[in-house]
Amino acid sequence: MLYYSSRGKTDPVSAAQAITMGIAADGGLFVPEKRPRLNEDDWLKLRNSNYQQRAVQILGPFLPEFTQEELNKCANAAYHSERFDDPRIAPLVHLYDHVFVQELWHGPTCAFKDMALQMLPHLLTLSMTKTEEPDDVVILVATSGDTGKAALEGFRDVVRTRIIVFYPDEGVSEIQKRQMVTQEGSNVFVAAVAGNFDDAQSGVKRIFGDLSFNRHLAEHGLKLSSANSINWGRLVPQIVYYVSAYVDLLAQGAVEAGQPVNFVVPTGNFGNILAAYYAGLMGVPINRLICASNANNVLTDFIRTGIYDRNRRFEKTLSPSMDILISSNLERLLFETTGHDAGKVSMWMEQLKNQGRYEIDSETKDKVQSIFWGDFCDDVQTLETIRAVWEERRYLLDTHTAVAVKVYQNYEKETGDHTPTAIMSTASPFKFGSSVARALFSPEAIQGKDEFTLLNMLSTATGIQIPKGIAGLENREIRHKTRTKPEDMEQTVLNFLQL
């Protein structure tokens, strides 16, 4: 199995090379040449497997250079009971009638990014060995919240790696900040950047692009790498939980073998929902993939009109992990739906870069629309949905999952489709506890209270325990106190690495 660049200007590479490189040299994303299909025996085996075994079975055909034993080790380390607080790893919960929720937030940082970032470091270090990569890697991350913490947890104490996370001093919630500055591990470094997310992100991009800086690192046997969601090693573990959801639906008698389902996905960078698309290519019977956005509704417009246009105001919402105007992984979908037409994809990506806009041809649009349905919801509707679902069904949603639930309600109303459906829940409600508290309590009740007090109020009112990754955060030792100006970030990296 080889991996092709979606821009078509480089030679295909092996899976291990694709994971080590992260992004192709021509700026494209790596896409698998073939589409592994699940046969009847595979399905039977999946039904009798736990999550770790399912992961090995799904990853195998995508990563042919990795032995069964290696993948077993990866899966058992990534989805370990010390790291996940539910032995089912990605449990499927019944919400009502034909509607289910898959909880993807039982990992150490309480957001779905753990599903991939617990696995990626193991795949990466193995890939480095297989490609005989001589250097150790330094993972550099600029984060607006969830990714930084999930990457820190994933890479902590992983051999041949160091991880450095920059977060904007003014741009993350108190809980997210505490999660990062209390991070343990011998190879982890965290710094606050005086500025907003753009300052942190621009600083990181500058470091990646600074040739003499990179040469200096290379002299010390180090190489920069990134953990963001364009790496195939982050995407492939996400395919697993869609297959797992279908197997669980079968086991619960909610569907019969071969019966199609819908998946509803709260979407930002398009990584999560793209994994659902690949699960479909593998043979999970899919009726519709429902793409749920917040007020940053660039994908809703794209799915409905075929026009991708990022020239619009950036909205800060209560579902911040979906506040994105450029959904990078869409490039992979375009490559797939055009039948691997790298010329077309390159042209559209060029237009996106230069004009912030492109329009796909009608044939590709028809293909996209035959699979995807898109809609969005605003902050007011998000809070209303959290309150209504709690009152009617005693199920507590975080803000991102609430966007998905609301969009699904719109879908049902508009289409009358009652196909069995799994809604992807991407964060624990406690991770975005102050917003969830706003949905449940009166303004007077929450006025002047800090985030930790609100979490306790939420827990008391709902009877749901605060997850381990968040409980007691306010009392944990603060280990990372570095603060840097955007222009000093390179020096901060050198200090961390003692160069």
Ligand SMILES: *Cc1c(COP(=O)(O)O)cnc(C)c1O
């Ligand atoms: C990252 C994130 C998303 C968006 O996922 P994409 O793969 O970027 O589309 C949604 N919800 C939460 C809680 C996230 O952390």
